[in-house]
Each structure stands twice: as structure tokens, then as C-alpha cells.
Amino acid sequence: MKIMIVEDDPTIRGMIRLALTKWSLETVSVDNFDQVAQCFIHDQPHLVIMDINLPSYDGFYWCQKIREISNVPVLFLSSRDSPMDVVMSVNMGGDDYIQKPFHMDVLTAKVNALLRRTYSYSDMKSNVFEHEGVVFLPDKGMLTYETEQAELTKTEASILKILLQQKGTVVDRKKIMRHLWQDESFVDENTLTVNIVRLRKKLAGIGKDNWIVTKKGQGYMIP
Helix, strand or coil: CEEEEECCCCHHHHHHHHHCCCCCCCCEEEECCCCCHHHHHCCCCCCEEEECCCCCCHHHHHHHHHHHCCCCCCEEECCCCHHHHHHHHCCCCEEEECCCCCCHHHHHHHHHHHHHCCCCCCHHCCEEEEEEEEEECCCEEEEEEEEEECCHHHHHHHHHHHHHHCCCEEHHHHHHHHHHHCCCCCCCCHHHHHHHHHHHHHHCCCCCCCCCEEECCEEEEEC
């Protein structure tokens, strides 16, 4: 699991990274606090630890931006003791709140609890995939990117799911067809080609042209 830390105090940031690493959690930190949403899209974390007091825009602003593209849990940190911060954290889409100073054991316990709750549900129920700002719900056949949506057929959703499960690697056409047969979608070479074309058109319709790359003589991949 990957945790993104949005904290401008380097000492606190380092302590959080050390504590989470001891739990075998991967961490990434934001260095440019004008580019938090862009860093989120690039790093694709499973959870965000967000300080409220940040340069330029505060943590509430960035939580709103993240909520426009993702439902990953956000854990707020604050040095202020105002009850309004807790209310704002919830209203802006936050999942939990810790007031500074805090004990690292409390932070890691909250992080682990949020990960268990979130990903036990998403993995078992909705199988949510997120990549480059695209949110894909295979059980519902729904694609969302920014303000655009596309609805996929069962076969199109199955193809996209296997490509996302193995993103960054080439998936052989025969492997895709075997997967579809197991899913009771009986396709041949021509039918697979037609479905890939339709899937690409739907991706282009939401602003994701050339998302699926053809590797001649090998298969398809999502980089």
C-alpha cells in the first residue's frame, strides 16, 4: 500500500515516513505544494495524510481537488484545536482527523484501520481501479475521468479490467480471449478486435485518447 504525505514540516514528514516504513508501507512525499493534485494523479496512492496548514492552498482545498477524481481515504493533520477544523475535515471529504502533536502509534493505527476498512470493501465489492485520473468500476461498467463518463459493455469492462490489472506490461491477445471465455464472453479474434476498437472510442470520448497501446505481434497494454 502506498501512502502520500502532504506535510510541509520536514521533521514531521520524516518521522511519519519512518513510522509507516516500519509497517512495510510505501511512502511518497509532496515537495511542490502548488502541485498536490498532480502529484496525487502521478503517484496513485492508496491513502493521503494531509496537513491543513500548507503554503499557497490549505489541505481542505487539496482534499476537494482529490475528491473530484478519487475516493481514497484522506487523514487530516492539524496544529489547531478548533472544533471547526474537525467539522471542515468531514465536510470537505476527509475520513479522519488527528490534532498535533500526536503519537506516531496513534497515526499508524488510524492509517492501518482506514486501509483495512477501505480496501476490504473496494476489493471485495466494487473493485475500484484508478489510473492517471481515470476511475473505473468494473462491476458497474462505469468509467469516469474529470467530468466525463462512459458506460462499458460486460466484454469491454472485462478487457479493460485485465489490462489495468497488468498495466505497464503487454497482455497477449490469446490471454485476453481465455480470460473472456472464463467470464462467459465467447469471443474470437475478430470479436476481440471489434471490442478493442469500441473501448478505445469510449476512452477517447472521455478525453483518454491512445490509452490502450497496441504492441504489434504481441498484444495490448496500458502504460
